[in-house]
Amino acid sequence: MAKVIVVTSGKGGVGKTTSTAALGAALAQTGQKVAVVDFDVGLRNLDLVMGAERRVVFDLINVVQGIAKLPQALIRDKRLETLWLLPASQTRDKDALTEEGVGNVIQEMRGKFDWVICDSPAGIERGATLAMRFADAAVIVTNPEVSSVRDSDRIIGLLDSKTEKAEKGQRIEKHILITRYDAQRAARGEMLTIEDVLEILSTPLLGIIPESEEVLRASNIGSPVTLNNTASAPARAYLDAARRLKGDDVPMSIPSDRKGLFDKLFGRRAA
Amino acid sequence: MAFVLAPSAPLSAWLAEVDKWSRNSPDFFVGRAIILDLAGVALSQSGISELLEMLAERGIRVMGLEGAHPDQLGPSLPPLLKGGRPTAGFEAAAPASSANTRAAATAGPAQRQEPTSLLIETPIRSGQSIIFPYGDVTVLGAVSSGAEVVAGGSIHVYGALRGRAMAGSMGNARARIFCSKNEAELISIDGYYRTAEEMDASLRNRPAQCWLQDSVLSIAALD
Numbered sequence: 001m002a003k004v005i006v007v008t009s010g011k012g013g014v015g016k017t018t019s020t021a022a023l024g025a026a027l028a029q030t031g032q033k034v035a036v037v038d039f040d041v042g043l044r045n046l047d048l049v050m051g052a053e054r055r056v057v058f059d060l061i062n063v064v065q066g067i068a069k070l071p072q073a074l075i076r077d078k079r080l081e082t083l084w085l086l087p088a089s090q091t092r093d094k095d096a097l098t099e100e101g102v103g104n105v106i107q108e109m110r111g112k113f114d115w116v117i118c119d120s121p122a123g124i125e126r127g128a129t130l131a132m133r134f135a136d137a138a139v140i141v142t143n144p145e146v147s148s149v150r151d152s153d154r155i156i157g158l159l160d161s162k163t164e165k166a167e168k169g170q171r172i173e174k175h176i177l178i179t180r181y182d183a184q185r186a187a188r189g190e191m192l193t194i195e196d197v198l199e200i201l202s203t204p205l206l207g208i209i210p211e212s213e214e215v216l217r218a219s220n221i222g223s224p225v226t227l228n229n230t231a232s233a234p235a236r237a238y239l240d241a242a243r244r245l246k247g248d249d250v251p252m253s254i255p256s257d258r259k260g261l262f263d264k265l266f267g268r269r270a271a
Numbered sequence: 272m273a274f275v276l277a278p279s280a281p282l283s284a285w286l287a288e289v290d291k292w293s294r295n296s297p298d299f300f301v302g303r304a305i306i307l308d309l310a311g312v313a314l315s316q317s318g319i320s321e322l323l324e325m326l327a328e329r330g331i332r333v334m335g336l337e338g339a340h341p342d343q344l345g346p347s348l349p350p351l352l353k354g355g356r357p358t359a360g361f362e363a364a365a366p367a368s369s370a371n372t373r374a375a376a377t378a379g380p381a382q383r384q385e386p387t388s389l390l391i392e393t394p395i396r397s398g399q400s401i402i403f404p405y406g407d408v409t410v411l412g413a414v415s416s417g418a419e420v421v422a423g424g425s426i427h428v429y430g431a432l433r434g435r436a437m438a439g440s441m442g443n444a445r446a447r448i449f450c451s452k453n454e455a456e457l458i459s460i461d462g463y464y465r466t467a468e469e470m471d472a473s474l475r476n477r478p479a480q481c482w483l484q485d486s487v488l489s490i491a492a493l494d
Contacts, residue, residue: 150397153415157396200433202394202412 002035002113004106005245006135008159010151012122014143015179018215018225019238020119021049023139025224026242028083032114035074038088039131040121041097047087050077051222061089064101070108079227084113094127106134124158132163137173139206139245143180144192149200152176156203175206177241182211183254207241208254209234233257275337277308278322286325293329295421296402300331307349310338319348387424394430395420404441416456422446435459444483449493453479463488 007020017040024036038046041061047053052075058068063086070086077083086109089096109116120131132138138159142152156174165172178197185191198205209215210233218228226238233255240250278285293299307323314322323333335349387406394412395401401408401420408422413430420426420434423441425448432450439446439461446460453475457466460483467475470490478493 150416154397154417157399157418160393160396199431200413200415202430 002033002110002116003137004110004116004118004135005137005139006118006120006132006159007139007141008120008128008132008155009122009141009148010124010128010155011143011148014141014148015209015215016122016141017045017049017119018219019139019141019177019179019209020046020117021224022226022235022238023242023245024115024117025077025080025083026226026239027115027117027246028077028080029226029239030242030246031082033082033084033112034115034117035084035086035109035113037086037109037116037118039097039118039127041088041092041094041127042090043121044088044090046119047075047085048222049219050075050085050224052077052085052087053222056087059087059089060105061092061096063105064097066101070105070112079223094121094125094130097126097130099130099133102130103134124154128155129158129162132159134164135159135172136165137175137245139175139177140201140203141177141179142197142201144178144186144194144197146192149192149197153201156201174203175245176201176203177206177209179209180211181208181254183256205252206244207237208252209237209241210254210256212257214257275306275308276326276331276333277311277338279311280313282312282322289326289329289331296404299402299404300329305331305333306335306337307333308337314339316348323348389422395434397434402440413452414450416454425449437464438481439483446483448481449479451478452476453490458488458490460488465490 007016007023009016020036024034028034036046036050037060038044039060040046047056055075058073060073062068063070063073073086075085075087077085106116118131118135121127140152140155142148159172159174160166163172176198178194182191186193194205194208212232212234214229214232215225215234218225221228225232226235229235230239236255243250309319319339326333333349385405389403389406389408391401391408391410392412395410395414395418397415397417399418403421404423406422407424407427408420409427410420411429414420414428414432414434414436416433418434419437421437421440423443424438425446426436426438428436428450431452431454433454433456435457436448436455437459438448442461444461448458448460455467457464458481460481463483463486465488474490474492479490480493481488481490
């Protein structure tokens, strides 16, 4: 049975899609069967980040509506044979998603994969609530910045009340993934520190992804950052986060590309 | 325990206030026995019927009437009651001075106690709203920015208070707000409020209590 994870944030542009692709590829590299699902109907991007945009035939909406079967819509990654993508529709809108339809698709995927990772759209509307609805666990992507943190807090509230698990009285597992972290700027007080973010959200930390040019470079060539350059700082951070998601005990650190004296002196490790 | 509603003239303004209250706490009237005190308005029998209808539309069930003359009533109206004791009410029941409380405590046999406090063990997240008109609210975690706690009594927050806290919401000037870290966006007691901008910077980010003194909302550090 697959573990269903929603990657969510409330706020847009914090790195949900990048993180979905990176974590999906990282888990698939360990031989696990992984599906990444794009819930951002109308504004799909996961296909681009995965480099599969030219192979999309059917999409999530088609499967939800019964026009296509799940295996027809799933796109197998060319680099990792245990990694699959279920793209969103770019032409439809979110109202085409029904709770029952999404529930059926997720249920079918549970039997086929080890991990189902749902890339939530920004906001708290239908697309976002349906993306989290059937999740067993959530990865809340947060930038070290006040508006992102408050939106994440709002999303945590929704995860604890509006998901199927929460309505059954169970607790949904939640993890904070801090992205675009810049140790130097945090040290100068220009960003919230890791401690600030965790104190406000009072939720366990999954990983800290450093701000890096490598992320944009990987996106532009359609490759998850954990596949493009596994030695890069963000790739190592995502690989560590994926291991923590699997339950491994990995000490928390902030990988760095720079080897300057500054990094040796400041903020290499989080509390 | 019944709840007394006391309409005042003009009725339209009073109803607007009821609507505002219901909007703020939608479930407030659900399943409650309501007594309508008509002493503040002069209504004919048909006027009373109309008012009852308007309240029924709002989901408010009136079980009995008070403060009306028997002549005003007909068989279709709820029974006339006497000697009902107003509970902490919508119309801001008499301020609980100590003499008053003692009198109330000794008057009549003890009634079945409704819960008078609410304990919340989880953090209150942005966008969430806790409304408890019956008494004190205690929050063990933090109240996030964009979250709110509304209590009829006092509010105690053992984490950081970053959102809004409104104590004495039913008209209780003796209600207080306590928090272990004051980063509140807004605090309010008995309708008097103060925003973060109006708070002294020296009172921020530390334990604090807020109370009402001669209609002025005061804040003091607790450490």
